[in-house]
Amino acid sequence: MPIKSYIVFPSKGKKDLLRQQLASLAGCEVIPALNKDVLILVTETFGNHEEDALMASLEKIKEIEHLSLVSGYSDHAIHDHNNK
């Protein structure tokens, strides 16, 4: 199932809080920038339902000012790779 990475811009002054919130979600890993108010979010889900649920959870987080998808690897690609 999909592995995706995002650039996340927190609302002003909310970087640490947002980091905690994102890290608490299942399937989410967060990498904070050391010197800027930016987070990298890597998500890993195992089904369409789970992916949709994660998206819904992200949409509810008010501390996200902007979220930008950078990369996405499909289930097919990962499965294909793992079987070769």
Add this chain to the structure above:
Amino acid sequence: MMNRRIFIKKTAAFSAMAAAATMVPGILFAHEQKHDNPASDITWHKAPCRFCGVGCGILVGTQAGRAVAVKGDPNCSVNKGLLCVKGYHQIMCTSASDRLTKPLIKKNGKYVEVTMKEALDLVAAKMQETIKKYGKDSVAMYTSGQSTIPEGYVASKFMKGAIGTNNLECNARLCMASAVAGFLTTFGADEPMGCYEDIEHADVFVLWGNNMAEMHPVLFSRMLDNRLRRKNVKIIDLATRTTRTSKAADISILFKPQGDLAIANAICYELINNNWLDKNFIEKHVVFFKGKTGLGYGLEDKFAFKDEPEAIDFDQYKAFLNDYRPDKVEALTGVPAKEIKYLAALYGDPNLKVVTYWCMGINQHTRGTWANNLIYNIHLLTGKISQPGNGPFSLTGQPSACGTAREVGTFTHKLPKGVVTNKKSRELAAKIWKVPYERIPDKPTYHTTEMFRAIDRGDIRFIWIQSTNPLVSLPRTSRYRPALAKDSCFVVVSDVFPTPTTDVADVILPAAWHIEKSGLYGNSERRTQYWDKMIEPPGEALPDAWMTIEVARRMGFAKLFPYSKEKHHEEIYNEYRQFHAGKKHNMAPLSVLKKQSGAIWPYIEETGRSTLWRYNSRYDPACDTTKDFDFYGKPNGKAVIWLRPYEPAPEMPDNEYPFWLNTGRVIEHWHTGSMTRRIPVLHQAVPHAYVEIHPADAKRLGIKHNQKVKVISRRGQTVLPASVNDRGLPTPGQVFVPFFDENMLINDTTLDAFCPISKEPDFKKCAVRIEKV
């Protein structure tokens, strides 16, 4: 060995960190960048990116014979480790389920798999049979600015040196021909004088007909970074539609389609009338010419045009510009006179360094050569040229439009050095190719539009199309699709994926993709880059160059193509280099290109240096050292300021077709989408084309966002969802459609009018109407 899933997660994280670096200069993720690097058993190979003409350096990670990751090459001065979203995901297209892996021959209307030997035997036999029956000029090749340098070179040698026909064209005619004609008419030599390092030095960037934020995003990021680091850097966007570039620019100036010609002349009017000139530069390095006017638009088959340049003086040129006073031009272009004066003041300020970047808005233009000339006029009047941070710079859209199409010369009129009409050029080619001089014809035959018209008329009976998808990218595909499907022409198509062009082929040859072969590309800044084959192509797929060689050998030209299968790319490049030996265009040896991320010609072997700024004797070894600047492409060493007037577009909106149609691209997709639409993340981001409509027009017509509408021209129609207030914003009375979607063929509606000098079609202007479906 690292688990694949963990590896992909790490790669995804690295992609995001790298992308963040393009958006937030100086950002650090120190811990993650230093540690936990993806698996150590990955081998990284350098290459230029497969997509646009920027030529970003990529590092491709391979593991167990498979390409598994891509990252930006931090050692490549083009992109300094940055990549765009297409660059990061490029290798994912190779695993598309519908990849062409076996040759296919159409039998009784159905494709059947055959061996590569059978397919190549048939191609050679058909080509020979056609030549015997209808003559040499009944066969043609149509190649690409995505062909590697060796691929383009053997195509030229095969058609012009072996068979003896100039029926060789390439898709760069659709994107770069006006830039070439502009450079040749003004400077006598093709390709930009500057390089990307100009970005670090310029104070003002004028982006003219060019949505760089989407089409050349890495260069645009470098420009934004420059603006962040230095004060007083300005980006001016001159366009006919509001784009992401406009939004990031300091000033967005919108003009009416075709108004660019008048704006450039109005800027020159201001420069002269305010005495913002570099008189010393003009006196020493510039002459003035005028050419024919009222050229026509090439709308009829077999259209012919020959310019008649005539020397004039500065006073004649000044008098001509009186028609372009900013207040007069305001009505014609919609640009307020004060904005034109402001632009002129920026160009005219001796304390500001100015770079002008342009791409398809200027080139895909029925007066494209003129538009290029007019931008050069501005830089020549102000002496802002061939110096760090000062210069006009034409950007390219394909990875080797410069390296292959322009330098190898895969156009009907070109040879690897010079043109077919020049006796010395033919003699040099005959000598290096070891063919009789008389075999190379001295007249060009068909430029791209005319080549497909000749197929429609039945004059061309065989065509081999390599690495391009003309039935999506040509203008007026509504004529040329049925033309190519006619039984009168035997069609061979080599490609990596099925496309609307392979759909009409009699033979489909599976081609090796980018990293499945070794090759060389040449980017927009005269940089030649080499890469090694990294993985095996699937099935029977072969490099295009090798397929050409195999067919040539079958046709009795084995002696001319003595290359080895394993090293043919190297042997061909070494042969090709001989054409450009000398100070003006010396190309770096392969040993150098294998070690570093390219070199910019003319390459100085004594010092191991690239020439970053041509025509400036401080940098360029080809200059006369007694001069500060030497435009040595011209016999007198002087560049030309051309008197080029405004002339209207061939088709303008009227009561029946009231909208201008503009076509172009989006950041997620590259050209006809045959690769990027097979990359899931890019396809999902923009799964189909759309038609941008101004909100006021949409309201007036009762059209809502996403509602399906029909775009209709005098030539054809297509149905697309409307896009209102989304990515781009056309001006009222104009619509915009990206052309990447083979299911919504907007080029069925476009006009096959072209610049009579460059023969490049205008994809940016024709008249359409919009109807609700």
